[in-house]
Amino acid sequence: MIRMTLAEVAAAVAGRLQATDADTPDTTVDGTVDTDSRLIGPGDIFVAKPGETTDGHRFVAAAAQAGAALAIVEHPVDAPISQIVVADAVQALADLARTVVAQVRAGGDLRVVGITGSNGKTTTKNLLARILQDEGETVAPRASFNNEVGAPLTMLRVTADTRFLVSEFGAAAGGQIARLAGLVTPDIGVVLMVGLAHAGGFGGVEETLKAKTELVEAVRPGGVAVLNADDPRVVTMAAVAAARGVAVRWFGRSTAAELRAEDVEVTASGTTCVVVAGDERLPLRLRVLGEHHVMNALAALAAARELGVALRDGIARLETVEIAERWRMQPLGSDRVRIINDAYNASPDSMAAALRTLAQIAEPGQRKVAVLGAMSELGEYAGEEHDRVGLLAVRLRIERIVVVGRDARRLYLAAVGEGSWDGEAVFFETADEAFDYLSGELRDGDRVLVKSSNSAGLRHLGDRLGESFS
Missing domain, CATH: 3.40.1190.10 (Mur-like, catalytic domain)
Known part of the structure; x- marks a missing residue:
């Protein structure tokens, strides 16, 4: 972050400064801003954001011990660190970002x-x-x-x-x-x-x-x-x-x-x-x-x-970029069994694109295996869109369709209904069960796509398969 005084930060976030004896309103800060106390280092600014499972205020003392110079909080915390008290920590984060970017742009x-x-x-x-x-x-x-x-x-x-x-x-x-x-x-x-x-x-x-x-x-x-x-x-x-x-x-x-x-x-x-x-x-x-x-x-x-x-x-x-991001069409495994881990996110469009890529990259004699989990946040469209993916996988002649997780069961049923009824499509409740099956099923030449939304957790299954067949 750019260098700002504690008073300037407080003004930017409409907060009330409570400085330690070692600081004054003119004390400057320019460290990294973060909401994760584990990533805080000397001179950084910790934003104590309340969350669904925990409350950032519980970690203000840990941030201070890690060397944080300032904490932005929704209520004062008993910790040896200067604090700016705001009504809403997330809004304060936005207000501070707006101010910082505007100042850099102006200068x-x-x-x-x-x-x-x-x-x-x-x-x-x-x-x-x-x-x-x-x-x-x-x-x-x-x-x-x-x-x-x-x-x-x-x-x-x-x-x-x-x-x-x-x-x-x-x-x-x-x-x-x-x-x-x-x-x-x-x-x-x-x-x-x-x-x-x-x-x-x-x-x-x-x-x-x-x-x-x-x-x-x-x-x-x-x-x-x-x-x-x-x-x-x-x-x-x-x-x-x-x-x-x-x-x-x-x-x-x-x-x-x-x-x-x-x-x-x-x-x-x-x-x-x-x-x-x-x-x-x-x-x-x-x-x-x-x-x-x-x-x-x-x-x-x-x-x-x-x-x-x-x-x-x-x-x-x-042309120097090898992968876009971890868990996004990430090649793992080896030339013997290639794993493509694309299980960080999934939508009907990205699922179809990934399946088509699998069909395109497999050469004659190489078996296509799709390990598929649920697509999240589709609401009323979830059923029919999982059906469409199952149908597409069959029509692309994917030799093995491995469906994982109860929320993706419609996908499996659609594949079976389309013609994958002779063992081409299989269903497992858990990623561990799928891993055990794939460990014995995959063979030399297989090209394997692992695809699901983040919430389905199949990215970790992709990592396990990649390590197993490396």
Whole structure:
């Protein structure tokens, strides 16, 4: 974080300073801000956030012992550390982030990019950060820090020398993206797609569209919206951008896109295509598995171009990326039995994309095995969408469909009903049972996809399989 006095922090968060005898209102702090006391070090700022399972106030003393310089609390705590008392710690986190980013912007050339979409946010964020880091100091979220806590924590990592802030905005309900993006008023807003991810929380895909449009509405006038030309729902956001004086740049695979991909080919070692922009036609060799990541790469390249990065340079930097993120199309195991662990998140769209990738990368004689768990937060759509995935797996001729967890049982039944009734589809209640089965079932040449939402926990099963067959 930038250097601020305790008085300035208190003013930013509308809090009351209670300083120790060693501090005064003019004492300065510039450490990392975090809500996890285990990550606090000397000079850092600890935000005591009440949670569902525990209360951050219980760890203020531990943060002080670790060397924290300041705690932001909702009530005073008996601990040897200066404290700023606020009404709402999460709101204070947002207010502090807004103030810090505004000060850095006022004093330098910080550019802010916001990214949202039903799928692909984290991958696109990582790809864009890789491109920008060679241009100057770049701050981007760790993992999927995209909610009311994670997004401000990322924003608070900016310094006076930061040139680029890449923010990822997720949401489970309307209004959340507006609040988060409103903290920084992005120069560029990237919208990847509108699908059924979190549809249960939003109440349907049309409500999801409204929520994702909030990012375009938050882009500063004179800024740029980078939009997916292949998604009809995203295309409607162009009118919103125009009404706000925001320019639109299109990416995609259709001829309507200003930056598009042609001649896409998928192999077990990655994906190749030709990137076309005007008269430029440049090859791209992505090592990240999956045809769907071509769109994420295009979005990152389009945003980078708006920030002054030459297309050729952006492509060269993308080609150095080996995996987008842990548990996202992550290759594990060995050439003998290849495990693709993609079980950090799942929606109907990403599940279909992962299954198609599995079908594409398996060579003749190599068996395709899909280990599938539940897709969460689909609400009333859950049953029919799990049915669709089961049907798709059969139609893609996946030789073994291993379904794990009671919440995914509809997927198994759909696969059986579609024709996988001779042992091709199997069901297990637990990941341990599935691991025992797969340990004896997998054989040389198998290509194995592990895919589920985070809540299903299959990412750990993927790790176990990867280690077992390494």
